[in-house]
Amino acid sequence: MNENQLKVETKFINRVVAIILATGMYATIGLYLVGLVLLFTKGGDIPSLSGQYFHSFSDFFSALFSLHPRAFLYLGTVTLILTPVSRVFISIIAFWKEKDFKYVGVTAIVFFIIMISVVAGSVFKLNVG
């Protein structure tokens, strides 16, 4: 790969990364703000930790459609956590499009280790950092 190709690729990858991060950030802020505004306008107590979680999709959707703050705060948190993980995953595709297979490999390894950590962490209740 020559100097010029490298510059073009770097620009492309940076743009892809920036778009994912920006989307994740604004979506999270939006969901959190809706949640907090609902919390302060509708009032109500903050549920205990276990009460914040949802037991099923229908549980979640009924909270979402009845504009319960916890549904929006929960969704915002899920969006936030998934943003860096999607950044890694989409970078694999972006490097592939640039035919930079060394970095397809590097990024795929990172994604693979994240998946192992998540599975191992959830199964063994490990504190994966």
Add this chain to the structure above:
Amino acid sequence: MLLQFFLLFLIAIFAGFFGALVGIGGGIIIVPALSLLFHLPIHMAIAASIVSVIATSIAGALSYVDQQITNVRLGMFLEVSTTFGALIGALVGVLLHGYVLSLIFGGLIFYMAIVSYRTRNVEERMIESGGYESGKAGRITRALMLEGSYHDEALKRDVSYRATKPIEGSLVASLAGVGSGLLGIGGGVIKVAAMNSMMSIPMKASVATSKFMIGVTAATSAVVYFIAGGINVYVVAPVAIGTMLGATAGSAVMNKLHSKVIKTIFFVLMIYLGYQMIAKGLLMGFDVKLPGLV
């Protein structure tokens, strides 16, 4: 309740701003603030802090990628070691005594603090003389194109650099992962030190790249906390918004500062963190209580 939310929000802005300047997640500010000021149990404070670290990383990384200071390739390369280190840390964590690790990490952080402080005046001279460009590129550096450039606003010039010692840098970076898996430290401090002191990456590029990487390490553990049901979304929301605002502001300021200023703040922070780790180790292992332990 409104007042509490507002206070939480203010502290988060401060942590986000500060974290963006030196390339750390800001957990060392958020965790004590949540447990001391809001009396949250420590594990809940750590879980909330990890989610806010993702938030500050996203906001800071976005700004630094826009400013083209982040080296995405270098970040991806080192993420292999940090995520692997975190996994190993989590797996062997149960076998080792926490106090031994705390003492080892405390010592390591002190050592890197001193290296960083001693080079605080050399950094800009090295940029002027092109010292960061002339690093000897080994096979890995060439194969993976671990080089880059950014525009330094304090020096008003472009700075090019090339990574040296990628293997050594990876090993130290994997310790950042092990540390975050075991001890709940974010690892940004170690990532910055690994890049700047070991791999001869200029301070600002190290800060921006560390900020970019932190989100991935933090997201990995956040997923686990989330599945285990340990994240309080009511606490996390104001903290995350605050750290995002703070990080956006901090990352707009960072490139205007001289690296000597950034390195001095970084030094103070590392000495504090190193002291905390050693105090924690002495307390856990030998029941010796040093003053000022959070």
